[in-house]
Amino acid sequence: MIYLELLLSFLKIGVVSFGGGYGMISLVRETVVSNGWLTDTQMMDFIAVSESTPGPIAVNMATFVGFSQGGVLGSVLATLGVILPAFLIMLVIASVAGGFMKRKGVNAFLEGVRPGVVALIISTAVTMGLSLFFGVGEEKLHINVFGLILLVVISGIAIGYKKVFKKKISPIVLILISAAIALVANLIFPSVSA
Amino acid sequence: MKKGKMVLTLFLTFLKIGAFTFGGGYAMIALLEEEFVGKRKWLTHDEFLDIIAIGESTPGPIAINSATFIGYKQAGFFGSLCSTLGVVIPSVIIITVISLFFDRFMQFRYVQYAFEGIRVCVVYLIFTAGLRMFKGLKKKPLTYVIFSAVAVLFITFYILGIGFSSIICIFACGSVGLCVYAYKSIKKPERGNE
Incomplete structure:
Protein backbone atom coordinates (compact mmCIF):
# COMPACT_ATOMS: atom_id res chain seq x y z
CA MET A 1 0.00 0.00 0.00
CA GLU A 139 18.64 5.54 -23.02
CA LYS A 140 21.37 7.18 -25.03
CA LEU A 141 24.31 9.45 -24.37
CA HIS A 142 24.19 13.03 -25.59
CA ILE A 143 25.86 16.31 -24.80
CA ASN A 144 23.72 19.11 -23.42
CA VAL A 145 25.80 22.03 -24.68
CA PHE A 146 23.34 24.66 -23.52
CA GLY A 147 23.30 23.14 -20.02
CA LEU A 148 27.09 23.18 -19.80
CA ILE A 149 27.28 26.80 -20.93
CA LEU A 150 24.64 27.75 -18.39
CA LEU A 151 26.59 25.92 -15.67
CA VAL A 152 29.66 28.01 -16.46
CA VAL A 153 27.58 31.21 -16.54
CA ILE A 154 25.88 30.67 -13.17
CA SER A 155 29.15 29.57 -11.56
CA GLY A 156 30.62 32.85 -12.80
CA ILE A 157 27.68 34.85 -11.48
CA ALA A 158 27.85 33.15 -8.06
CA ILE A 159 31.61 33.59 -7.74
CA GLY A 160 31.48 37.19 -8.99
CA TYR A 161 28.68 38.02 -6.56
CA LYS A 162 30.73 36.66 -3.69
CA LYS A 163 33.77 38.68 -4.75
CA VAL A 164 31.80 41.92 -5.01
CA PHE A 165 29.37 41.67 -2.11
CA LYS A 166 31.45 39.48 0.22
CA LYS A 167 28.58 37.09 0.79
CA LYS A 168 26.98 34.05 -0.78
CA ILE A 169 24.31 34.65 -3.39
CA SER A 170 20.90 33.41 -2.28
CA PRO A 171 19.97 30.05 -3.84
CA ILE A 172 16.56 31.42 -4.80
CA VAL A 173 18.09 34.35 -6.69
CA LEU A 174 20.40 31.95 -8.51
CA ILE A 175 17.48 29.67 -9.39
CA LEU A 176 15.53 32.64 -10.75
CA ILE A 177 18.52 33.84 -12.80
CA SER A 178 18.96 30.35 -14.28
CA ALA A 179 15.27 30.17 -15.12
CA ALA A 180 15.38 33.57 -16.79
CA ILE A 181 18.47 32.76 -18.86
CA ALA A 182 17.01 29.44 -20.03
CA LEU A 183 13.69 31.07 -20.90
CA VAL A 184 15.26 33.92 -22.86
CA ALA A 185 17.70 31.59 -24.62
CA ASN A 186 14.85 29.31 -25.67
CA LEU A 187 12.81 32.24 -26.97
CA ILE A 188 15.68 33.74 -28.97
CA PHE A 189 17.05 30.45 -30.28
CA PRO A 190 14.18 27.95 -30.50
CA SER A 191 15.22 24.41 -29.60
CA VAL A 192 18.49 25.61 -28.11
CA SER A 193 18.36 22.99 -25.41
CA ALA A 194 16.72 20.19 -27.36
CA MET B 1 5.68 32.57 32.14
CA LYS B 2 2.86 30.06 32.62
CA LYS B 3 3.37 26.76 30.87
CA GLY B 4 0.33 27.01 28.61
CA LYS B 5 1.34 30.43 27.45
CA MET B 6 4.92 29.28 26.96
CA VAL B 7 3.75 26.41 24.74
CA LEU B 8 1.69 28.82 22.67
CA THR B 9 4.61 31.24 22.37
CA LEU B 10 6.86 28.39 21.25
CA PHE B 11 4.32 27.24 18.69
CA LEU B 12 3.84 30.71 17.23
CA THR B 13 7.55 31.49 17.19
CA PHE B 14 8.40 28.29 15.36
CA LEU B 15 5.43 28.75 13.05
CA LYS B 16 6.90 32.11 12.09
CA ILE B 17 10.35 30.63 11.58
CA GLY B 18 8.90 27.79 9.49
CA ALA B 19 6.91 30.20 7.33
CA PHE B 20 9.59 32.79 6.66
CA THR B 21 12.96 31.04 6.51
CA PHE B 22 14.17 30.42 3.02
CA GLY B 23 17.22 28.29 2.37
CA GLY B 24 16.76 25.43 4.79
CA GLY B 25 18.18 24.55 8.18
CA TYR B 26 21.34 26.60 8.11
CA ALA B 27 19.52 29.80 7.29
CA MET B 28 17.20 28.95 10.15
CA ILE B 29 20.06 28.86 12.64
CA ALA B 30 20.63 32.61 12.37
CA LEU B 31 16.93 33.27 12.90
CA LEU B 32 16.71 30.91 15.86
CA GLU B 33 19.64 32.60 17.52
CA GLU B 34 18.17 36.05 17.02
CA GLU B 35 14.85 34.91 18.45
CA PHE B 36 15.93 32.80 21.43
CA VAL B 37 19.30 34.20 22.41
CA GLY B 38 18.94 37.82 21.35
CA LYS B 39 15.29 38.70 21.79
CA ARG B 40 13.83 36.33 24.35
CA LYS B 41 17.02 35.44 26.23
CA TRP B 42 15.80 31.90 26.87
CA LEU B 43 19.21 30.52 26.02
CA THR B 44 22.76 31.76 26.39
CA HIS B 45 24.98 31.88 23.34
CA ASP B 46 26.90 28.79 24.52
CA GLU B 47 23.75 26.77 25.16
CA PHE B 48 22.60 27.68 21.70
CA LEU B 49 25.86 26.51 20.11
CA ASP B 50 25.54 23.24 22.04
CA ILE B 51 22.05 22.70 20.64
CA ILE B 52 23.25 23.30 17.09
CA ALA B 53 26.19 20.94 17.60
CA ILE B 54 23.83 18.22 18.84
CA GLY B 55 21.42 18.93 15.97
CA ILE B 64 13.37 19.81 13.64
CA ASN B 65 16.21 18.88 15.97
CA SER B 66 16.54 22.38 17.36
CA ALA B 67 12.78 22.94 17.60
CA THR B 68 12.37 19.71 19.58
CA PHE B 69 15.29 20.50 21.86
CA ILE B 70 14.44 24.14 22.56
CA GLY B 71 10.76 23.24 23.00
CA TYR B 72 11.58 20.54 25.51
CA LYS B 73 13.93 22.74 27.52
CA GLN B 74 11.34 25.49 27.77
CA ALA B 75 8.13 23.55 28.33
CA GLY B 76 8.68 19.79 28.41
CA PHE B 77 7.03 17.32 26.05
CA PHE B 78 4.21 19.59 24.85
CA GLY B 79 6.69 22.35 24.27
CA SER B 80 8.76 20.12 22.01
CA LEU B 81 5.69 18.77 20.22
CA CYS B 82 4.22 22.20 19.51
CA SER B 83 7.57 23.69 18.47
CA THR B 84 8.13 20.86 15.99
CA LEU B 85 4.59 21.10 14.63
CA GLY B 86 5.02 24.85 14.33
CA VAL B 87 8.13 24.58 12.21
CA VAL B 88 6.61 21.90 9.95
CA ILE B 89 3.06 23.13 9.36
CA PRO B 90 3.90 26.04 7.01
CA SER B 91 6.00 23.74 4.80
CA VAL B 92 3.27 21.13 4.55
CA ILE B 93 0.62 23.71 3.66
CA ILE B 94 2.74 25.64 1.15
CA ILE B 95 4.06 22.55 -0.64
CA THR B 96 0.61 20.93 -0.72
CA VAL B 97 -0.85 24.02 -2.36
CA ILE B 98 2.00 24.11 -4.89
CA SER B 99 1.56 20.39 -5.57
CA LEU B 100 -2.08 20.93 -6.48
CA PHE B 101 -1.04 23.10 -9.40
CA PHE B 102 2.43 21.80 -10.16
CA ASP B 103 1.58 19.29 -12.91
CA ARG B 104 -0.59 21.79 -14.77
CA PHE B 105 2.03 24.48 -14.27
CA MET B 106 4.72 22.23 -15.74
CA GLN B 107 2.73 21.82 -18.95
CA PHE B 108 3.30 25.40 -20.01
CA ARG B 109 6.04 25.57 -22.60
CA TYR B 110 7.70 28.59 -20.99
CA VAL B 111 7.78 26.88 -17.63
CA GLN B 112 9.47 23.90 -19.22
CA TYR B 113 12.07 26.19 -20.71
CA ALA B 114 12.67 27.80 -17.33
CA PHE B 115 13.05 24.44 -15.63
CA GLU B 116 15.71 23.39 -18.12
CA GLY B 117 17.81 26.16 -16.61
CA ILE B 118 16.66 25.49 -13.05
CA ARG B 119 17.86 21.87 -13.18
CA VAL B 120 21.36 23.06 -14.04
CA CYS B 121 21.19 25.40 -11.07
CA VAL B 122 20.07 22.56 -8.77
CA VAL B 123 23.12 20.50 -9.72
CA TYR B 124 25.30 23.54 -9.06
CA LEU B 125 23.67 24.25 -5.69
CA ILE B 126 24.00 20.68 -4.42
CA PHE B 127 27.60 20.49 -5.58
CA THR B 128 28.63 23.76 -3.92
CA ALA B 129 26.75 22.88 -0.73
CA GLY B 130 28.78 19.66 -0.66
CA LEU B 131 32.00 21.58 -1.24
CA ARG B 132 31.25 23.96 1.63
CA MET B 133 30.61 21.01 3.93
CA PHE B 134 33.82 19.38 2.72
CA LYS B 135 35.79 22.44 3.79
CA GLY B 136 34.25 22.15 7.26
CA LEU B 137 35.42 18.55 7.75
CA LYS B 138 38.31 17.71 10.03
CA LYS B 139 41.50 17.55 8.00
CA LYS B 140 42.76 14.09 8.84
CA PRO B 141 43.55 10.94 6.88
CA LEU B 142 40.36 9.11 7.91
CA THR B 143 38.27 11.92 6.40
CA TYR B 144 39.99 11.77 3.04
CA VAL B 145 39.97 7.96 2.88
CA ILE B 146 36.24 7.69 3.62
CA PHE B 147 35.37 10.61 1.37
CA SER B 148 37.25 9.22 -1.64
CA ALA B 149 36.06 5.65 -1.13
CA VAL B 150 32.39 6.67 -0.96
CA ALA B 151 32.62 9.10 -3.88
CA VAL B 152 34.39 6.59 -6.15
CA LEU B 153 32.00 3.76 -5.25
CA PHE B 154 28.89 5.91 -5.63
CA ILE B 155 29.83 7.35 -9.02
CA THR B 156 31.11 4.01 -10.38
CA PHE B 157 27.93 2.21 -9.30
CA TYR B 158 25.87 4.94 -10.95
CA ILE B 159 27.70 4.74 -14.27
CA LEU B 160 27.46 0.94 -14.27
CA GLY B 161 23.79 1.15 -13.35
CA ILE B 162 24.18 -0.84 -10.13
CA GLY B 163 21.90 0.07 -7.22
CA PHE B 164 23.65 1.86 -4.36
CA SER B 165 22.40 1.93 -0.79
CA SER B 166 23.23 5.18 0.95
CA ILE B 167 21.82 3.76 4.18
CA ILE B 168 24.27 0.85 4.27
CA CYS B 169 27.00 3.24 3.17
CA ILE B 170 26.34 5.63 6.08
CA PHE B 171 26.46 2.82 8.63
CA ALA B 172 29.61 1.40 7.03
CA CYS B 173 31.30 4.82 7.33
CA GLY B 174 30.27 5.05 10.98
CA SER B 175 31.63 1.55 11.63
CA VAL B 176 34.94 2.48 10.03
CA GLY B 177 35.09 5.49 12.35
CA LEU B 178 34.43 3.22 15.34
CA CYS B 179 37.03 0.65 14.25
CA VAL B 180 39.71 3.30 13.79
CA TYR B 181 38.89 4.66 17.22
CA ALA B 182 39.03 1.18 18.80
CA TYR B 183 42.30 0.41 17.01
CA LYS B 184 43.86 3.67 18.21
CA SER B 185 42.73 3.07 21.79
CA ILE B 186 44.42 -0.32 21.79
CA LYS B 187 47.55 1.02 20.11
CA LYS B 188 47.83 4.08 22.30
CA PRO B 189 50.62 2.87 24.64
CA GLU B 190 52.90 2.54 21.59
CA ARG B 191 52.21 6.17 20.59
CA GLY B 192 50.61 4.92 17.37
CA ASN B 193 51.45 6.16 13.94
CA GLU B 194 48.37 7.69 12.37
Whole structure:
Protein backbone atom coordinates (compact mmCIF):
# COMPACT_ATOMS: atom_id res chain seq x y z
CA MET A 1 0.00 0.00 0.00
CA ILE A 2 1.38 3.36 -1.04
CA TYR A 3 0.61 5.10 2.28
CA LEU A 4 2.49 2.54 4.32
CA GLU A 5 5.34 2.52 1.81
CA LEU A 6 5.64 6.31 1.99
CA LEU A 7 5.64 6.31 5.78
CA LEU A 8 8.21 3.51 6.05
CA SER A 9 10.47 4.88 3.31
CA PHE A 10 10.62 8.31 4.91
CA LEU A 11 11.01 6.86 8.41
CA LYS A 12 14.06 5.03 7.11
CA ILE A 13 15.36 8.24 5.52
CA GLY A 14 14.68 10.16 8.74
CA VAL A 15 16.74 7.73 10.80
CA VAL A 16 19.89 8.02 8.70
CA SER A 17 19.74 11.55 7.30
CA PHE A 18 22.81 13.05 8.87
CA GLY A 19 23.90 16.40 7.47
CA GLY A 20 20.58 18.20 7.12
CA GLY A 21 18.48 18.68 3.99
CA TYR A 22 21.31 18.22 1.51
CA GLY A 23 22.40 15.04 3.25
CA MET A 24 18.92 13.73 2.61
CA ILE A 25 18.88 14.34 -1.12
CA SER A 26 20.81 11.19 -2.07
CA LEU A 27 18.54 9.09 0.15
CA VAL A 28 15.33 10.57 -1.24
CA ARG A 29 16.58 10.29 -4.82
CA GLU A 30 17.45 6.62 -4.32
CA THR A 31 14.07 5.89 -2.79
CA VAL A 32 11.92 7.67 -5.36
CA VAL A 33 13.85 6.42 -8.38
CA SER A 34 14.11 2.79 -7.24
CA ASN A 35 10.39 2.71 -6.39
CA GLY A 36 9.58 4.24 -9.75
CA TRP A 37 7.81 7.14 -8.04
CA LEU A 38 9.72 9.89 -9.86
CA THR A 39 12.32 10.26 -12.59
CA ASP A 40 15.65 11.93 -11.93
CA THR A 41 14.43 15.00 -13.81
CA GLN A 42 11.27 15.31 -11.72
CA MET A 43 13.40 14.89 -8.63
CA MET A 44 15.52 17.88 -9.68
CA ASP A 45 12.38 19.96 -10.21
CA PHE A 46 11.15 19.00 -6.74
CA ILE A 47 14.48 19.95 -5.20
CA ALA A 48 14.32 23.33 -6.93
CA VAL A 49 10.85 24.01 -5.53
CA SER A 50 11.85 22.76 -2.07
CA GLU A 51 14.80 25.14 -2.13
CA SER A 52 12.72 28.12 -3.22
CA THR A 53 9.93 27.77 -0.67
CA PRO A 54 10.24 28.52 3.03
CA GLY A 55 10.83 25.83 5.60
CA PRO A 56 13.30 22.96 6.02
CA ILE A 57 14.25 21.46 2.63
CA ALA A 58 13.86 17.95 4.04
CA VAL A 59 10.27 18.58 5.08
CA ASN A 60 9.46 20.29 1.79
CA MET A 61 10.82 17.36 -0.20
CA ALA A 62 8.98 14.79 1.91
CA THR A 63 5.70 16.68 1.53
CA PHE A 64 6.25 17.07 -2.20
CA VAL A 65 7.07 13.41 -2.85
CA GLY A 66 4.31 12.28 -0.49
CA PHE A 67 1.70 14.40 -2.25
CA SER A 68 2.77 13.24 -5.70
CA GLN A 69 2.24 9.60 -4.68
CA GLY A 70 -0.60 9.73 -2.20
CA GLY A 71 -2.28 13.15 -2.13
CA VAL A 72 -2.75 15.02 1.12
CA LEU A 73 -2.58 11.89 3.27
CA GLY A 74 0.59 10.84 1.47
CA SER A 75 2.21 14.19 2.11
CA VAL A 76 1.33 14.11 5.80
CA LEU A 77 2.64 10.55 6.23
CA ALA A 78 5.88 11.20 4.37
CA THR A 79 6.47 14.34 6.44
CA LEU A 80 5.64 12.47 9.64
CA GLY A 81 8.12 9.78 8.62
CA VAL A 82 10.94 12.18 8.04
CA ILE A 83 10.49 14.18 11.25
CA LEU A 84 9.52 11.42 13.71
CA PRO A 85 13.02 9.92 14.16
CA ALA A 86 14.58 13.37 14.68
CA PHE A 87 11.82 14.30 17.11
CA LEU A 88 12.13 11.13 19.20
CA ILE A 89 15.93 11.13 19.24
CA MET A 90 16.07 14.77 20.33
CA LEU A 91 13.41 14.16 22.97
CA VAL A 92 15.51 11.38 24.48
CA ILE A 93 18.66 13.51 24.36
CA ALA A 94 16.94 16.56 25.84
CA SER A 95 15.24 14.62 28.64
CA VAL A 96 17.40 11.74 29.83
CA ALA A 97 20.47 11.26 27.67
CA GLY A 98 22.11 14.66 27.74
CA GLY A 99 25.59 13.18 28.01
CA PHE A 100 25.10 10.63 25.25
CA MET A 101 26.36 12.86 22.46
CA LYS A 102 29.58 13.47 24.37
CA ARG A 103 30.48 9.78 24.50
CA LYS A 104 33.71 9.00 22.69
CA GLY A 105 32.13 6.13 20.74
CA VAL A 106 29.37 8.36 19.36
CA ASN A 107 31.94 10.88 18.34
CA ALA A 108 34.07 8.21 16.63
CA PHE A 109 31.00 6.96 14.72
CA LEU A 110 30.21 10.50 13.56
CA GLU A 111 33.80 11.13 12.50
CA GLY A 112 33.28 8.32 10.02
CA VAL A 113 29.76 9.34 8.99
CA ARG A 114 30.49 13.01 8.25
CA PRO A 115 32.94 12.59 5.35
CA GLY A 116 30.69 9.80 4.01
CA VAL A 117 27.66 12.09 3.93
CA VAL A 118 29.61 14.90 2.27
CA ALA A 119 30.81 12.39 -0.33
CA LEU A 120 27.21 11.32 -0.92
CA ILE A 121 26.14 14.92 -1.47
CA ILE A 122 28.94 15.72 -3.90
CA SER A 123 28.53 12.40 -5.74
CA THR A 124 24.80 13.00 -6.04
CA ALA A 125 25.53 16.33 -7.70
CA VAL A 126 28.14 14.73 -9.97
CA THR A 127 25.84 11.91 -11.08
CA MET A 128 22.92 14.30 -11.58
CA GLY A 129 25.29 16.35 -13.72
CA LEU A 130 26.39 13.26 -15.67
CA SER A 131 22.77 12.46 -16.37
CA LEU A 132 21.72 16.04 -17.17
CA PHE A 133 24.73 17.08 -19.27
CA PHE A 134 25.77 13.77 -20.90
CA GLY A 135 22.74 11.50 -20.63
CA VAL A 136 24.56 8.93 -18.50
CA GLY A 137 22.00 6.51 -17.12
CA GLU A 138 19.45 7.39 -19.81
CA GLU A 139 18.64 5.54 -23.02
CA LYS A 140 21.37 7.18 -25.03
CA LEU A 141 24.31 9.45 -24.37
CA HIS A 142 24.19 13.03 -25.59
CA ILE A 143 25.86 16.31 -24.80
CA ASN A 144 23.72 19.11 -23.42
CA VAL A 145 25.80 22.03 -24.68
CA PHE A 146 23.34 24.66 -23.52
CA GLY A 147 23.30 23.14 -20.02
CA LEU A 148 27.09 23.18 -19.80
CA ILE A 149 27.28 26.80 -20.93
CA LEU A 150 24.64 27.75 -18.39
CA LEU A 151 26.59 25.92 -15.67
CA VAL A 152 29.66 28.01 -16.46
CA VAL A 153 27.58 31.21 -16.54
CA ILE A 154 25.88 30.67 -13.17
CA SER A 155 29.15 29.57 -11.56
CA GLY A 156 30.62 32.85 -12.80
CA ILE A 157 27.68 34.85 -11.48
CA ALA A 158 27.85 33.15 -8.06
CA ILE A 159 31.61 33.59 -7.74
CA GLY A 160 31.48 37.19 -8.99
CA TYR A 161 28.68 38.02 -6.56
CA LYS A 162 30.73 36.66 -3.69
CA LYS A 163 33.77 38.68 -4.75
CA VAL A 164 31.80 41.92 -5.01
CA PHE A 165 29.37 41.67 -2.11
CA LYS A 166 31.45 39.48 0.22
CA LYS A 167 28.58 37.09 0.79
CA LYS A 168 26.98 34.05 -0.78
CA ILE A 169 24.31 34.65 -3.39
CA SER A 170 20.90 33.41 -2.28
CA PRO A 171 19.97 30.05 -3.84
CA ILE A 172 16.56 31.42 -4.80
CA VAL A 173 18.09 34.35 -6.69
CA LEU A 174 20.40 31.95 -8.51
CA ILE A 175 17.48 29.67 -9.39
CA LEU A 176 15.53 32.64 -10.75
CA ILE A 177 18.52 33.84 -12.80
CA SER A 178 18.96 30.35 -14.28
CA ALA A 179 15.27 30.17 -15.12
CA ALA A 180 15.38 33.57 -16.79
CA ILE A 181 18.47 32.76 -18.86
CA ALA A 182 17.01 29.44 -20.03
CA LEU A 183 13.69 31.07 -20.90
CA VAL A 184 15.26 33.92 -22.86
CA ALA A 185 17.70 31.59 -24.62
CA ASN A 186 14.85 29.31 -25.67
CA LEU A 187 12.81 32.24 -26.97
CA ILE A 188 15.68 33.74 -28.97
CA PHE A 189 17.05 30.45 -30.28
CA PRO A 190 14.18 27.95 -30.50
CA SER A 191 15.22 24.41 -29.60
CA VAL A 192 18.49 25.61 -28.11
CA SER A 193 18.36 22.99 -25.41
CA ALA A 194 16.72 20.19 -27.36
CA MET B 1 5.68 32.57 32.14
CA LYS B 2 2.86 30.06 32.62
CA LYS B 3 3.37 26.76 30.87
CA GLY B 4 0.33 27.01 28.61
CA LYS B 5 1.34 30.43 27.45
CA MET B 6 4.92 29.28 26.96
CA VAL B 7 3.75 26.41 24.74
CA LEU B 8 1.69 28.82 22.67
CA THR B 9 4.61 31.24 22.37
CA LEU B 10 6.86 28.39 21.25
CA PHE B 11 4.32 27.24 18.69
CA LEU B 12 3.84 30.71 17.23
CA THR B 13 7.55 31.49 17.19
CA PHE B 14 8.40 28.29 15.36
CA LEU B 15 5.43 28.75 13.05
CA LYS B 16 6.90 32.11 12.09
CA ILE B 17 10.35 30.63 11.58
CA GLY B 18 8.90 27.79 9.49
CA ALA B 19 6.91 30.20 7.33
CA PHE B 20 9.59 32.79 6.66
CA THR B 21 12.96 31.04 6.51
CA PHE B 22 14.17 30.42 3.02
CA GLY B 23 17.22 28.29 2.37
CA GLY B 24 16.76 25.43 4.79
CA GLY B 25 18.18 24.55 8.18
CA TYR B 26 21.34 26.60 8.11
CA ALA B 27 19.52 29.80 7.29
CA MET B 28 17.20 28.95 10.15
CA ILE B 29 20.06 28.86 12.64
CA ALA B 30 20.63 32.61 12.37
CA LEU B 31 16.93 33.27 12.90
CA LEU B 32 16.71 30.91 15.86
CA GLU B 33 19.64 32.60 17.52
CA GLU B 34 18.17 36.05 17.02
CA GLU B 35 14.85 34.91 18.45
CA PHE B 36 15.93 32.80 21.43
CA VAL B 37 19.30 34.20 22.41
CA GLY B 38 18.94 37.82 21.35
CA LYS B 39 15.29 38.70 21.79
CA ARG B 40 13.83 36.33 24.35
CA LYS B 41 17.02 35.44 26.23
CA TRP B 42 15.80 31.90 26.87
CA LEU B 43 19.21 30.52 26.02
CA THR B 44 22.76 31.76 26.39
CA HIS B 45 24.98 31.88 23.34
CA ASP B 46 26.90 28.79 24.52
CA GLU B 47 23.75 26.77 25.16
CA PHE B 48 22.60 27.68 21.70
CA LEU B 49 25.86 26.51 20.11
CA ASP B 50 25.54 23.24 22.04
CA ILE B 51 22.05 22.70 20.64
CA ILE B 52 23.25 23.30 17.09
CA ALA B 53 26.19 20.94 17.60
CA ILE B 54 23.83 18.22 18.84
CA GLY B 55 21.42 18.93 15.97
CA GLU B 56 24.22 18.53 13.48
CA SER B 57 25.29 15.24 15.02
CA THR B 58 21.88 13.61 15.12
CA PRO B 59 19.90 12.43 12.13
CA GLY B 60 17.08 14.52 10.72
CA PRO B 61 16.56 18.11 9.62
CA ILE B 62 18.39 20.57 11.88
CA ALA B 63 15.28 22.72 12.10
CA ILE B 64 13.37 19.81 13.64
CA ASN B 65 16.21 18.88 15.97
CA SER B 66 16.54 22.38 17.36
CA ALA B 67 12.78 22.94 17.60
CA THR B 68 12.37 19.71 19.58
CA PHE B 69 15.29 20.50 21.86
CA ILE B 70 14.44 24.14 22.56
CA GLY B 71 10.76 23.24 23.00
CA TYR B 72 11.58 20.54 25.51
CA LYS B 73 13.93 22.74 27.52
CA GLN B 74 11.34 25.49 27.77
CA ALA B 75 8.13 23.55 28.33
CA GLY B 76 8.68 19.79 28.41
CA PHE B 77 7.03 17.32 26.05
CA PHE B 78 4.21 19.59 24.85
CA GLY B 79 6.69 22.35 24.27
CA SER B 80 8.76 20.12 22.01
CA LEU B 81 5.69 18.77 20.22
CA CYS B 82 4.22 22.20 19.51
CA SER B 83 7.57 23.69 18.47
CA THR B 84 8.13 20.86 15.99
CA LEU B 85 4.59 21.10 14.63
CA GLY B 86 5.02 24.85 14.33
CA VAL B 87 8.13 24.58 12.21
CA VAL B 88 6.61 21.90 9.95
CA ILE B 89 3.06 23.13 9.36
CA PRO B 90 3.90 26.04 7.01
CA SER B 91 6.00 23.74 4.80
CA VAL B 92 3.27 21.13 4.55
CA ILE B 93 0.62 23.71 3.66
CA ILE B 94 2.74 25.64 1.15
CA ILE B 95 4.06 22.55 -0.64
CA THR B 96 0.61 20.93 -0.72
CA VAL B 97 -0.85 24.02 -2.36
CA ILE B 98 2.00 24.11 -4.89
CA SER B 99 1.56 20.39 -5.57
CA LEU B 100 -2.08 20.93 -6.48
CA PHE B 101 -1.04 23.10 -9.40
CA PHE B 102 2.43 21.80 -10.16
CA ASP B 103 1.58 19.29 -12.91
CA ARG B 104 -0.59 21.79 -14.77
CA PHE B 105 2.03 24.48 -14.27
CA MET B 106 4.72 22.23 -15.74
CA GLN B 107 2.73 21.82 -18.95
CA PHE B 108 3.30 25.40 -20.01
CA ARG B 109 6.04 25.57 -22.60
CA TYR B 110 7.70 28.59 -20.99
CA VAL B 111 7.78 26.88 -17.63
CA GLN B 112 9.47 23.90 -19.22
CA TYR B 113 12.07 26.19 -20.71
CA ALA B 114 12.67 27.80 -17.33
CA PHE B 115 13.05 24.44 -15.63
CA GLU B 116 15.71 23.39 -18.12
CA GLY B 117 17.81 26.16 -16.61
CA ILE B 118 16.66 25.49 -13.05
CA ARG B 119 17.86 21.87 -13.18
CA VAL B 120 21.36 23.06 -14.04
CA CYS B 121 21.19 25.40 -11.07
CA VAL B 122 20.07 22.56 -8.77
CA VAL B 123 23.12 20.50 -9.72
CA TYR B 124 25.30 23.54 -9.06
CA LEU B 125 23.67 24.25 -5.69
CA ILE B 126 24.00 20.68 -4.42
CA PHE B 127 27.60 20.49 -5.58
CA THR B 128 28.63 23.76 -3.92
CA ALA B 129 26.75 22.88 -0.73
CA GLY B 130 28.78 19.66 -0.66
CA LEU B 131 32.00 21.58 -1.24
CA ARG B 132 31.25 23.96 1.63
CA MET B 133 30.61 21.01 3.93
CA PHE B 134 33.82 19.38 2.72
CA LYS B 135 35.79 22.44 3.79
CA GLY B 136 34.25 22.15 7.26
CA LEU B 137 35.42 18.55 7.75
CA LYS B 138 38.31 17.71 10.03
CA LYS B 139 41.50 17.55 8.00
CA LYS B 140 42.76 14.09 8.84
CA PRO B 141 43.55 10.94 6.88
CA LEU B 142 40.36 9.11 7.91
CA THR B 143 38.27 11.92 6.40
CA TYR B 144 39.99 11.77 3.04
CA VAL B 145 39.97 7.96 2.88
CA ILE B 146 36.24 7.69 3.62
CA PHE B 147 35.37 10.61 1.37
CA SER B 148 37.25 9.22 -1.64
CA ALA B 149 36.06 5.65 -1.13
CA VAL B 150 32.39 6.67 -0.96
CA ALA B 151 32.62 9.10 -3.88
CA VAL B 152 34.39 6.59 -6.15
CA LEU B 153 32.00 3.76 -5.25
CA PHE B 154 28.89 5.91 -5.63
CA ILE B 155 29.83 7.35 -9.02
CA THR B 156 31.11 4.01 -10.38
CA PHE B 157 27.93 2.21 -9.30
CA TYR B 158 25.87 4.94 -10.95
CA ILE B 159 27.70 4.74 -14.27
CA LEU B 160 27.46 0.94 -14.27
CA GLY B 161 23.79 1.15 -13.35
CA ILE B 162 24.18 -0.84 -10.13
CA GLY B 163 21.90 0.07 -7.22
CA PHE B 164 23.65 1.86 -4.36
CA SER B 165 22.40 1.93 -0.79
CA SER B 166 23.23 5.18 0.95
CA ILE B 167 21.82 3.76 4.18
CA ILE B 168 24.27 0.85 4.27
CA CYS B 169 27.00 3.24 3.17
CA ILE B 170 26.34 5.63 6.08
CA PHE B 171 26.46 2.82 8.63
CA ALA B 172 29.61 1.40 7.03
CA CYS B 173 31.30 4.82 7.33
CA GLY B 174 30.27 5.05 10.98
CA SER B 175 31.63 1.55 11.63
CA VAL B 176 34.94 2.48 10.03
CA GLY B 177 35.09 5.49 12.35
CA LEU B 178 34.43 3.22 15.34
CA CYS B 179 37.03 0.65 14.25
CA VAL B 180 39.71 3.30 13.79
CA TYR B 181 38.89 4.66 17.22
CA ALA B 182 39.03 1.18 18.80
CA TYR B 183 42.30 0.41 17.01
CA LYS B 184 43.86 3.67 18.21
CA SER B 185 42.73 3.07 21.79
CA ILE B 186 44.42 -0.32 21.79
CA LYS B 187 47.55 1.02 20.11
CA LYS B 188 47.83 4.08 22.30
CA PRO B 189 50.62 2.87 24.64
CA GLU B 190 52.90 2.54 21.59
CA ARG B 191 52.21 6.17 20.59
CA GLY B 192 50.61 4.92 17.37
CA ASN B 193 51.45 6.16 13.94
CA GLU B 194 48.37 7.69 12.37
